[in-house]
Amino acid sequence: MQYYLFHNDTTGKLVAAALMAAAERGVRVRLLIDDIDTADKELRLVTLDAHPNIEVRLFNPFHTRSTHLLVKAWQALQDSVRLNRRMHNKVFIADNQIGITGGRNIGDEYFNAHHDLAFVDLDVVAAGAIVDALSQSFDQYWNSDAAVSASALPVTAENNRLLRATRFLQQFRSRTLDSTYGRALTAADPLPKLLAGKMPWHLARADLIVDPPDKVINPDNATSRLLVGQLAGLWVDPTQSALIVSPYFVPGAMGMAYFRYWRHQGVHIDVLTNAYAASDVPVVHAGYANYRIPLLEAGINLHELKPVSEPTGERLRDLGSGSSRASLHAKTFVFDDEHVFIGSFNFDPRSALLNTEMGLVIHSRELARQVTAIAQDAMRPERSYQPRLVAGNPENGTAKRLQWHDIHQGIVRISDVEPETSPIQRGLLRALQALPIEEHL
Incomplete structure (x- = not known):
């Protein structure tokens, strides 16, 4: 996964729960996020990174780790040429077989789950040879000098925090999917129909x-x-x-x-x-x-x-x-x-x-x-x-x-x-x- 924003809201927790569940069944998970909005999410990212099958990296990080707007603004002024440039890419790739890219970040406003704001957005689900190109692009960003491991953040996850986070995310996912929104979310998922041949792909x-x-x-x-x-x-x-x-x-x-x-x-x-x-x-x-x-x-x-x-x-x-x-x-x-x-x-x-x-x-x-x-x-x-x-x-x-x-x-x-x-x-x-x-x- 490569995203500009990854919020800690309903959508963010659902995605994190899915990533944790995938890691638990042996899937290798790599998460690359731009550092523009991670200062208040460091402990959560370090907790994900603590799982042996999950690796988290931050792209183009701020060196001073502070949530204070004035501190970030001052650092941005001091290093404006670099920090004014952000990774705005959005892509989700599974098994090098299916890729999703488009305008959405990971957050409630992008998935009609926010009460005050709804972004009208557009993504495309792709399969075939183009997914290999998406994977190669991801690898270039993942291995670039601008990507830094979350393990370098100045916070440490306690030994039992990963276990507690896993349990919390599993319970949150179960409660949410049993709600009206969760049932609508499940019903709207196109992938089961695509993979079962009940929804046509566009060959192009x-x-x-x-x-x-x-x-x-x-x-x-x-x-x-x-x-x-x-x-x-x-x-x-x-x-x-x-x-x-x-x-x-x-x-x-x-x-x-x-x-x-x-x-x-x-x-x-x-x-x-x-x-x-x-x-x-x-x-x-x-x-x-x-x-x-x-x-x-x-x-x-x-x-x-x-x-x-x-x-x-x-x-x-x-x-x-x-x-x-x-x-x-x-x-x-x-x-x-x-x-x-x-x-x-x-x-x-x-x-x-x-x-x-x-x-x-x-x-x-x-x-x-x-x-x-x-x-x-x-x-x-x-x-x-x-x-x-x-x-x-x-x-x-x-x-x-x-x-x-x-x-x-x-x-x-x-x-x-x-x-x-x-x-x-x-x-x-x-x-x-x-x-x-x-x-x-």
């Missing part, structure tokens, strides 16, 4: 594109070695249509150049990202907001997912019953209804230049159709705002401005300000837009 060619692990310690990597360069090397540029789904969308000068070129070639472009009210990172939304008018001027269609969408009973899950706020977290794009990317890569400078990322490019019209259908359902005006450009009037000095269009309870609505935001939030957004921090977003 796929390419793994992944940043090298030394991206975090070598800022001077050639672009051709990075994920964006590998994607360009696949020669899958769109000629007819492009669908971009990214929760954090900051195209930058290079992205805008691509978009304008594609539009000049007649390519139809749709972008689905978060509305301000749905975004969990307002500073990144500010980066996106600076590009909205140029994007619309270039002919790109923008769609911003609402924090609470109307239940329509179709593809995008209805979030009203379990969570108060939805936020897009899926990272996918579809070119020419044939090439589909599913992975961890956000369309922003951080994913392109700072963090390590990964994903599969799958060459399949059927899978492209399915992913497009999911996105189109999310882009419906009942579920997303559609920013549109209102022309200015040079005679009276008015500039171009934005309007947001949507449908609520069957009624068309038009807003002249960011929907579902307060004056304070909009003031904060304007202040954030003025900051020269785009390269870090």
